[in-house]
Amino acid sequence: MSILDLVRNNVKALKPYSSARDEYQESVSNMVFLDANENPFESGLNRYPDPQQSILKQELAKINKVPTQNILLGNGSDEVLDLIVRAFCEPNIDKIISLPPTYGMYQVLANINAIEVVEVPLSSAFQPQVDQILEVSNAKILFLCSPNNPTGNSFKQSAIEELLSKFQGIVVLDEAYIDFSDQESWLSRLEEFPNLIITQTFSKAYGLAGIRLGICYASTEIISILNKIKSPYNVNQLTQNSGLERLNNLQAVYSEIKLIKAEREQLINQLKTIDFISKIYNSDANFVLVKVDDANLRYKQLTENNIVIRNRTNQFGCENCLRLTVGTQAENLKLINTLKAI
Numbered sequence: 428m429s430i431l432d433l434v435r436n437n438v439k440a441l442k443p444y445s446s447a448r449d450e451y452q453e454s455v456s457n458m459v460f461l462d463a464n465e466n467p468f469e470s471g472l473n474r475y476p477d478p479q480q481s482i483l484k485q486e487l488a489k490i491n492k493v494p495t496q497n498i499l500l501g502n503g504s505d506e507v508l509d510l511i512v513r514a515f516c517e518p519n520i521d522k523i524i525s526l527p528p529t530y531g532m533y534q535v536l537a538n539i540n541a542i543e544v545v546e547v548p549l550s551s552a553f554q555p556q557v558d559q560i561l562e563v564s565n566a567k568i569l570f571l572c573s574p575n576n577p578t579g580n581s582f583k584q585s586a587i588e589e590l591l592s593k594f595q596g597i598v599v600l601d602e603a604y605i606d607f608s609d610q611e612s613w614l615s616r617l618e619e620f621p622n623l624i625i626t627q628t629f630s631k632a633y634g635l636a637g638i639r640l641g642i643c644y645a646s647t648e649i650i651s652i653l654n655k656i657k658s659p660y661n662v663n664q665l666t667q668n669s670g671l672e673r674l675n676n677l678q679a680v681y682s683e684i685k686l687i688k689a690e691r692e693q694l695i696n697q698l699k700t701i702d703f704i705s706k707i708y709n710s711d712a713n714f715v716l717v718k719v720d721d722a723n724l725r726y727k728q729l730t731e732n733n734i735v736i737r738n739r740t741n742q743f744g745c746e747n748c749l750r751l752t753v754g755t756q757a758e759n760l761k762l763i764n765t766l767k768a769i
Contacts, residue, residue: 428621428622430597430622430646430648430652431648433596434514435513435514435569435652438655438656441655443654443656444659446463446510447475448463448475448476448478448511449479450462455488460474461509463475463571466518466757471523472665473536475660476660476662476664476667477667479654479700480662480667482668482671484498484500486674486675487549487642487683490674491644493644494612494615496647497617497643497644497645497646497647497650498644498648499640500640500641500643500659501640501643501657503628503639503640503641504601504627504630505641506534506641506657506661507626507641507653508532508536508601508626508751509540510657511568511597511624511643511653512542512568513540513656514652514653514655515567515597516537516542516567518541518542521543522563522566522567522569523537523542523567523569524544524545524546524547524560524563524569525537525545525570526547526570526571526665527546527548527742528577528645528743528744529546529549529575529576529740530572530601531569532581538711545563545566547560547618548744553575553744554580554583555571555582555583555592557586557660560590561593561594566596566749567596567597567600568596568598569597570601571587571590571598571601572593572600572601573600573602573605574602574605574711576603576712576714577714577716577739577742577748578708578716578744578745579604579708579710579712579714579716579735580708580709580710580711581610582744584610591623592620597622597624598620598622598623599626600613600623600625601626602625602626603627603630603631605627605711606631606632606684607632607687607691607711612625612627613625614644616752617645618648621646621648623646625644625645626644627641628640628641628642629641629670630684633673634673634680634683635670635673638666638669640669640670690756691713691715691753694715694759695715697759698766700767701763701766701767703719704717704719704766705718705719706718713743713752713753714753715748715753716748716749716751717748717750718747718748719747719749720747722738722742722746722747722749725769726738728736728765728769729762732768734765736750736762737749737750
């Protein structure tokens with residue numbers, strides 16, 4: 428498979444915009460910058476940010492043992508996903524594959540870009556139906572979310588490997604929740620599969636949902652294509668600073684992950700005592716999906732008690748299911764006590 432054969436022709440021919448900071452990247456203390464039409468009065472933010480987020484990428488490369496040229500950063504993972512769709516899918520011609528129930532933005536981004544969505548539902552065990560996926564012809568992108576949202580489970584490694592080997596398009600593996608799983612990230616095998624794109628985020632384990640910072644790992648060929656179409660300064664300076672600060676304090680991140688995983692297990696044990704919960708699904712994420720007697724009723728009752736969860740009953744395979752994010756010990760205790768009371 429040639430990755431370039433999958434890229435839209437206009438993207439292949441595109442000459443990307445060259446910003447002032449792309450053209451001159453050296454940093455010298457006494458240099459006078461009069462090239463970018465910036466306000467000259469120092470505020471700490473009067474200059475444009477590094478369009479390639481070099482320092483942030485260097486830290487991520489060091490932590491994850493992935494070269495910087497295999498990394499692209501975006502304004503949240505949603506921008507990264509949108510870039511992927513726009514780079515490879517021709518509007519009103521191409522199609523993608525989604526595996527419901529899954530993250531809803533895959534469908535939304537396809538619709539925005541006038542791309543057909545072929546849905547191949549997960550099995551009753553919420554696993555990819557590999558043979559059915561491979562039967563879909565001429566699809567450009569396959570979206571795999573593992574651990575999956577909203578189900579919380581990870582996909583079998585053997586299924587992912589078979590899809591990577593046999594699917595004749597781009598495989599996007601969304602690892603937004605990988606830090607809460609005992610399974611290893613596919614980053615260690617990135618070089619084996621030229622059609623693999625891995626997306627991760629600072630929103631979950633890193634606790635920085637408010638800064639909107641997403642990560643894309645892929646071959647240098649794919650990264651160079653995405654760099655051609657991304658906005659020149661898509662990650663602002665405040666976001667870069669906050670992301671770097673968090674990366675420089677990884678022990679705090681690891682400590683929070685450990686606490687969340689411990690609270691998840693405690694929450695699951697307590698949920699087993701609630702009589703109107705008929706099933707608790709296994710979770711490798713920072714949330715738990717549960718099946719109840721009446722999701723609409725239970726959602727209403729919880730909101731009336733000042734607790735907001737997600738009602739997933741309208742998603743395929745999730746009838747009467749609620750998704751519960753793992754909170755602090757106090758928040759989880761309030762949830763359990765409220766569930767018992769109602």
